[in-house]
Amino acid sequence: MRQIHYAFYGEGTTNNRLLPAIIHRSIVEMIIQYGNQLVEILEPYIIDQLPKSQEDPMIQAAKLAFGYDFLIVHFDANHEMQHRVRIHRFDPNIEKIAQIQTEHCEKIVPLIPVYSSESWMLVDSRCLIDNLSTELSAEELNLPSFFQVETVSNPRQLLITILDRVNKYRRNKIDISELYLPLGNQSNLYRPNSYSIFSHYLEKALKELGLIDKLY
Secondary structure, three states: OEEEOEEEEOOOOOHHHHHHHHHHHHHHHHHHHHEOOOEEEOOOEEEOOOOOOOOOHHHHHHHHOOOOOEEEEEOOOOOOOHHHHHHHHHHHHHHHHHHOOOOOOOOEEEEOOOOOHHHHHOOOHHHHHHHHOOOOOOOOOOOOOOOOHHHOOOHHHHHHHHHHHHHOOOOOOOOHHHOHHHHHHHOOOOOOHHHHHHHHHHHHHHHHOOOEOOOO
16 A cells, blocks of 8 residues: 655644644545545654754755655745745745755645634634634624635734633633644635645645646
8 A cells, every 4th residue: 555654844833733634634635536546644744843054944844854755844924925935935945955965855845824824724614613612603703704814914813812702701711722733623624725725736746646646
């Protein structure tokens, strides 16, 4: 049976809970839909925060991911346009990585949520409300519609504000850290444009590995 063994490097430790769960689900769904063989998806190698160095963290991560099928690199777009992050941060490092002489992972997939990865936690309002265990509606919580999610400039702060309201009269308070993994495992992410772009590059990597037959 063919195995998929990939690595992940993210900005910040909270992303090590949310994004690997999303990535795993995405790979599983692509293999189920378009796979051409039996595949075992191994747990990702999560590259922790790297020591400060003159070498860019993405290049360090590529070296550490040598031997893996591919490396997924996460950047938050913050207040930049997503394509600008790719052009100014991702692509130049890809060029540098292609030129380095030491062993490294050659197949690198960009994952760039608009503003921050917390925006993906707001996409599926029903899933978020279920995990908050609240009777308050999406409207009462001032949740953005899925058309508006990628216009929220500080999604993390919005989540904290929502939690403050939900926790106000609760004995057992919910911390934002408790939401990353369940929302990563459960949220419907087919709406954000940034997820669609990531999905495209992930599909491309799986196709190049000969694991799926269809790329759309």
